[in-house]
Amino acid sequence: MLFLRYYLWIAPHLLLALVLVGSVRKGLSRQLPIFFSFVVFELIQFGALFTLSVLAATSIDRYRWVAVLGMAISAFLILAVIFELANDLLVSRSSLTGVLRPLLRWGTAALLLFAAIACAILPALGVQRVLNMFQVLDFTSSLLQTGLLLSLLLFSRALHIAWRSWTVGIAVGFGISASINLATAALRTEFGRSGFIAVDITQMAAFHVCVVIWLVYLFLPERAPKFAGRGLEKTQMEFWDQELERMVRR
Amino acid sequence: MIALVFALVGLLALLLIIYLAKGHHATGGDLDELAARLKPVDVSAFRNLIDEREEEFLRERLPAPEFKNIARERKLAAIEYIWSAAENAAILIRLGEAAKQDSDPAISSAGEKLFENALRLRLYAFKVVPRLYLGVLFPSAGSAPYAVADAYDTITRQVVMLGCLQYPTRGMSSAL
Numbered sequence: 246m247l248f249l250r251y252y253l254w255i256a257p258h259l260l261l262a263l264v265l266v267g268s269v270r271k272g273l274s275r276q277l278p279i280f281f282s283f284v285v286f287e288l289i290q291f292g293a294l295f296t297l298s299v300l301a302a303t304s305i306d307r308y309r310w311v312a313v314l315g316m317a318i319s320a321f322l323i324l325a326v327i328f329e330l331a332n333d334l335l336v337s338r339s340s341l342t343g344v345l346r347p348l349l350r351w352g353t354a355a356l357l358l359f360a361a362i363a364c365a366i367l368p369a370l371g372v373q374r375v376l377n378m379f380q381v382l383d384f385t386s387s388l389l390q391t392g393l394l395l396s397l398l399l400f401s402r403a404l405h406i407a408w409r410s411w412t413v414g415i416a417v418g419f420g421i422s423a424s425i426n427l428a429t430a431a432l433r434t435e436f437g438r439s440g441f442i443a444v445d446i447t448q449m450a451a452f453h454v455c456v457v458i459w460l461v462y463l464f465l466p467e468r469a470p471k472f473a474g475r476g477l478e479k480t481q482m483e484f485w486d487q488e489l490e491r492m493v494r495r
Numbered sequence: 496m497i498a499l500v501f502a503l504v505g506l507l508a509l510l511l512i513i514y515l516a517k518g519h520h521a522t523g524g525d526l527d528e529l530a531a532r533l534k535p536v537d538v539s540a541f542r543n544l545i546d547e548r549e550e551e552f553l554r555e556r557l558p559a560p561e562f563k564n565i566a567r568e569r570k571l572a573a574i575e576y577i578w579s580a581a582e583n584a585a586i587l588i589r590l591g592e593a594a595k596q597d598s599d600p601a602i603s604s605a606g607e608k609l610f611e612n613a614l615r616l617r618l619y620a621f622k623v624v625p626r627l628y629l630g631v632l633f634p635s636a637g638s639a640p641y642a643v644a645d646a647y648d649t650i651t652r653q654v655v656m657l658g659c660l661q662y663p664t665r666g667m668s669s670a671l
Contacts, residue, residue: 335612344618364499367498384501394512395511395515403621405589407592420516423512427508429502431498431501432498450552
């Protein structure tokens with residue numbers, strides 16, 4: 246069990262380092278700079294926590310506070326990445342801007358409110374402030390991430406628009422990790438301390454899956470959709486363009 | 496109990512994310528087959544369904560319960576028309592996307608505009624349909640609010656345009 250825990254802690258971060266190198270080499274760090282910052286931060290956080298865990302002199306409380314602080318920064322960065330993914334979706338699609346931006350803003354506000362209510366209802370983990378902060382952060386960030394990513398994916402699906410495969414990969418990776426974290430964060434409050442290890446292992450496994458998905462999408466060649474047939478003639482297309490523009494302007 | 500509910504919500508979200516992610520790979524396809532999937536829309540029938548004067552006429556002539564039933568059915572029919580237009584828009588989005596990849600800059604630019612405008616129409620349909628469903632729930636709440644009536648007018652024009660896609664040489668002037 247100990248081996249599994251260490252594996253699930255270390256291996257995803259080694260793979261994350263590969264994601265970092267791959268995204269720099271492919272120039273994707275310029276395309277999604279916030280995601281790049283998130284990856285760098287995750288690696289620094291892992292280094293700090295790992296060092297603290299092997300230092301015999303470190304108290305458990307200090308380790309916990311560093312973990313909570315790291316989790317808060319990480320949650321904030323993930324939210325920023327989701328907004329960055331939404332911007333990527335909006336590139337060259339000006340008609341979406343007016344709808345997607347308010348949707349995300351209001352979605353975030355509604356989810357925050359909902360998370361605050363839910364945190365008040367869920368049982369507390371213990372008397373220690375650090376543990377309760379950890380629980381609130383874990384649950385709130387998972388709920389926000391899951392809700393916003395689902396909204397983005399549903400939005401693009403409903404409108405039949407495609408993302409670049411790399412950005413889909415990032416969204417799906419975060420989505421899988423966040424939804425599993427949401428389920429397990431809620432269960433952590435139900436089972437209390439006895440369920441900590443099982444919940445940790447599940448969340449670490451989810452992050453492992455998330456990083457593997459990023460790696461796969463990173464090294465897959467970008468596939469442009471292939472079309473066969475003639476479709477619309479240029480004259481037909483211009484006709485429809487003019488008509489649509491006239492109608493949209495009214 | 497509440498924790499189990501959230502655990503279930505998390506699992507459902509996971510399944511939905513996986514399902515939606517699979518859909519993102521289904522791009523491309525046969526353009527001729529796509530164009531053949533465009534559905535003709537009977538514009539004059541649609542205009543009749545959303546005509547406020549027609550609704551007022553029915554309200555004055557029919558007993559209230561009967562009017563409610565008919566108004567509800569008319570709105571449901573209008574929703575079907577709008578969905579057809581929205582489906583046509585979804586096809587136009589893909590046709591526009593394909594045209595955007597064309598090496599001819601003129602076609603690519605025309606495709607870009609077609610894509611953008613079809614996207615607007617689909618967004619518009621998503622905004623109007625919930626309001627129409629509200630009308631189905633409360634048929635006696637009076638005629639459509641001004642904004643909705645305005646929206647009807649835009650949708651009518653857009654449905655006309657999309658309905659004409661398969662028959663570019665007829666329909667537009669007579670329908671408007």
